[in-house]
Amino acid sequence: MTDPLLQAQNVSHNYPRRNRVMPALAEVSLSLRKHEFVCVVGNSGSGKSTLLRILGGLLTPTAGEVQFKGIPVRGPQPEIGFVFQNTNLMPWRTALENVLLPLELQKPLDGYDRERAGAALTLMGLEAFADAYPSQLSGGMAQRVTLTRALLQSPALLLLDEPFGALDALTRERLNQELLRLCRDRKQTALMITHSIQEAVFLADRVLVLSGQPGRLQGAISVDLPRPRTLEMLTWPQAGALISEIRACLATGAQEAAR
Amino acid sequence: MMKDSSILFPGAPADGGTDQGKPPAIEPTAPQDQRKAGRVGDWVARYPALAAFPFVLCASLLLWEALVRWQDYPVFILPRPGHVIQKALSMAADGSLLRHSRATAIEVGAGLLIGLTLAFVLGYWLGRSRTLDRILSPYLVASQTIPVVAIAPLLVIWFGSGLLSKVLVTTVMVFFPTLVSTVVGIRNVDPDLRELMRSLRAGRRQLFLKLELPAALPVIFAGLKLSVILAVVGAIVGEFVGADVGLGFLINLGRGVLDTPMIFVAVLMIVLLAQAMYWSVTLLENYLLRWKQLGLKDGD
Numbered sequence: 001m002t003d004p005l006l007q008a009q010n011v012s013h014n015y016p017r018r019n020r021v022m023p024a025l026a027e028v029s030l031s032l033r034k035h036e037f038v039c040v041v042g043n044s045g046s047g048k049s050t051l052l053r054i055l056g057g058l059l060t061p062t063a064g065e066v067q068f069k070g071i072p073v074r075g076p077q078p079e080i081g082f083v084f085q086n087t088n089l090m091p092w093r094t095a096l097e098n099v100l101l102p103l104e105l106q107k108p109l110d111g112y113d114r115e116r117a118g119a120a121l122t123l124m125g126l127e128a129f130a131d132a133y134p135s136q137l138s139g140g141m142a143q144r145v146t147l148t149r150a151l152l153q154s155p156a157l158l159l160l161d162e163p164f165g166a167l168d169a170l171t172r173e174r175l176n177q178e179l180l181r182l183c184r185d186r187k188q189t190a191l192m193i194t195h196s197i198q199e200a201v202f203l204a205d206r207v208l209v210l211s212g213q214p215g216r217l218q219g220a221i222s223v224d225l226p227r228p229r230t231l232e233m234l235t236w237p238q239a240g241a242l243i244s245e246i247r248a249c250l251a252t253g254a255q256e257a258a259r
Numbered sequence: 260m261m262k263d264s265s266i267l268f269p270g271a272p273a274d275g276g277t278d279q280g281k282p283p284a285i286e287p288t289a290p291q292d293q294r295k296a297g298r299v300g301d302w303v304a305r306y307p308a309l310a311a312f313p314f315v316l317c318a319s320l321l322l323w324e325a326l327v328r329w330q331d332y333p334v335f336i337l338p339r340p341g342h343v344i345q346k347a348l349s350m351a352a353d354g355s356l357l358r359h360s361r362a363t364a365i366e367v368g369a370g371l372l373i374g375l376t377l378a379f380v381l382g383y384w385l386g387r388s389r390t391l392d393r394i395l396s397p398y399l400v401a402s403q404t405i406p407v408v409a410i411a412p413l414l415v416i417w418f419g420s421g422l423l424s425k426v427l428v429t430t431v432m433v434f435f436p437t438l439v440s441t442v443v444g445i446r447n448v449d450p451d452l453r454e455l456m457r458s459l460r461a462g463r464r465q466l467f468l469k470l471e472l473p474a475a476l477p478v479i480f481a482g483l484k485l486s487v488i489l490a491v492v493g494a495i496v497g498e499f500v501g502a503d504v505g506l507g508f509l510i511n512l513g514r515g516v517l518d519t520p521m522i523f524v525a526v527l528m529i530v531l532l533a534q535a536m537y538w539s540v541t542l543l544e545n546y547l548l549r550w551k552q553l554g555l556k557d558g559d
Contacts, residue, residue: 058458076458088451092473092550101469102459133550 003070004031005189006055006157011064012214013050023214024050025061030208030217032157035187037180039200040208041246043254047215048193049161055191056080056159068157081155085162087142089134095121096130099149120148124178140171144178151182158183160192173231176203180229197246201239202229207246211253218253221245335517346520347527360528362505366422366494367532370429375486378434379479382441383467386475392442403435407496415501425497425505432493433486440482444475477551480544487536491529506532 011028014021025047032038042048053059055066057073057080066073068080089098099117100109121130124144134142143164150158163179164172180203183190194200200207201223209218223242225233233239303310320340326332327339334342350356385392411428418424448471456470498507506525513522545552 056458058454076460078460080458082455082458084451084454086451088449088455090452090470090473092548105459105461105465105469133553135550136553 005034005036005069006032006191007067008051008055009065009067011051011054011061011066013047013054013059014062014214025054026212026214026216027064028210028215028217029064030220032189032191034189036189036205037183037203038191038206038208039204040191040193040210041195041197041200041250042193042210042215043250044195045213045215046210046253047213048195048210051210051215052159052161052191052193056082058082078153079156081150081153081158083143083146083150083158083160083163085165087134087139087146087166089142089145091134094131094133095126095137095145098134098145099152102149102153117148117152120152121145124148139167140175143167143175147175147179147182151186151188156189158188158190160190162193162195165194172199177231179203184228197243197250198234200246201225201242202231202234207242209246209249209253211250212256216253216256219249221249335519338520338523342520343523343527346518347524350521350524356524356528359504359506359509359525360532362422363491363494363498363507363529364532366425366429366497366505367490367536369422369426370493371433371487371490373426374430374433374490375437375483377430378437378482378486379441382438383445383471385438386442386445399435399438407432407493411496411500414497420501420503424500425494425502428497428500429490429493432489432496436482436485436489437479438482440479441475444478445471447478448474477548480540480548484537484540484544487540488533491533491536495529 008028008030011025012023013025014023016022028047028051030038040048040051050059054061055073057066057068057076060074068077089095090101093101096114096117099121100113103109103113103117118127118130121127124147126141126144126148129137129141134145137145143166147163160179164175167175176199182188192200192203204223207221207223209221210216211218221242225236225239225242323340327337330337338346347356381395385395407428410431411424414424414427418427452470452474453466456466461469494505495507495510498505499511502508502511506529509525510522513519513525
């Protein structure tokens with residue numbers, strides 16, 4: 001229990017560009033405990049998505065190491081689920097078939113899998129759209145399908161890369177609430193990338209601030225708002241103080257980068 | 260949507276040339292009000308091309324007949340529709356129609372089988388590897404600048420005037436369109452979906468079957484439709500150069516003995532064969548890509 005679920009040590013990453021290297025991440029160390037919801041906040045270009053891909057084993061860092069359950073990560077892990085900003089649903093599969101894809105890649109499907117997938121879609125309020133194709137779904141519904149797909153694998157860790165970033169503010173607010181409810185019910189460990197400070201404060205137990213170019217961790221701020229969270233809490237002075245603190249932290253990093 | 264694109268390749272009309280390119284626009288007026296229209300009206304609105312066909316056919320035959328009567332052409336210049344039908348019936352009765360059509364159909368089928376297989380396999384590898392594509396593309400393009408009519412005699416010299424040379428001409432004809440569309444289809448697979456498959460640790464086989472193939476299929480079908488039409492052209496060209504059986508051979512024969520009605524019958528069969536191929540592929544496409552036919556619905 002005291003062992004971290006996920007740990008990154010001095011992770012740096014450079015992208016090769018024509019005849020030089022572009023540093024994206026520098027010396028990032030972090031750890032994630034079980035049942036924790038952590039948000040990483042950062043400006044665009046601070047290497048947030050790079051960090052997420054490295055943590056999930058989709059990208060090998062130039063330097064440093066990531067450990068998942070104490071074992072070094074080399075390549076994608078079966079127990080890590082992803083939700084990306086782009087709704088990556090297969091247009092030729094119905095919502096249900098899309099949700100079943102990860103299971104289908106592991107073993108032949110049986111009736112129980114279908115039942116479970118159907119139930120998961122119902123839980124997300126999509127029971128009427130199980131047989132709809134992605135082109136028939138709105139952006140919010142499509143992203144709910146990708147979330148269902150990720151959760152159906154019962155991942156030990158859920159990595160979210162600005163999952164609702166492309167949606168309108170109202171849909172986004174509602175989906176954040178649903179995400180929070182799901183993670184609480186399932187005691188889901190999650191790490192989410194976002195560029196919205198409010199969103200991070202609303203969702204997270206801990207907010208990590210990534211800033212500069214290459215991105216460095218500027219600080220970690222614990223969010224001690226009570227749970228279950230409500231949107232109304234964001235108007236509390238306590239939340240206001242946290243938001244200011246995170247904003248200041250982001251600004252420090254940006255100044256350092258400018259120098 | 261798919262139905263409209265077929266106007267690109269309407270096929271030659273059955274009269275073999277007097278009435279080329281008549282658009283299938285003469286159709287009974289489609290009902291504006293769906294509720295009043297009833298069953299027949301619905302059917303016409305769904306299949307306008309099918310509904311218009313009898314009218315187009317009758318109009319073409321009447322024009323043809325009128326033209327022959329007016330100009331009083333001899334049969335070896337332009338036979339009447341009646342002559343052609345008579346000839347077709349007599350050829351059907353003595354079995355020659357079936358024999359020659361079957362020979363051409365076999366050439367077309369075998370050529371497609373070989374040509375499409377090669378195109379899919381090579382297209383997949385060229386789509387996967389940019390380096391391979393850069394190395395091979397110049398030769399593939401250069402090979403396409405040689406007219407098939409020019410190499411068909413060579414193939415007949417090398418492989419004889421039997422089935423094999425026609426199959427090879429057909430293979431050469433069908434290869435390129437499907438190759439190009441396969442390369443483009445595989446190359447344009449959504450990179451986000453590739454990353455998804457990677458994050459789910461999909462194997463090579465799974466990647467191909469669950470992502471690359473279905474994603475590339477819409478593009479591949481565009482090339483496939485061209486290929487099946489060209490397959491018929493390839494078989495006929497091969498038969499022109501040297502054959503003793505087949506619809507192309509019949510045309511050659513008919514020219515030699517001035518049996519013009521026979522030429523018309525052969526052309527008619529060629530058109531029917533090409534149409535059958537094209538519509539089979541279109542039906543298959545509509546079935547496999549039925550997810551594309553659905554529009555956006557309101558929601559959320």
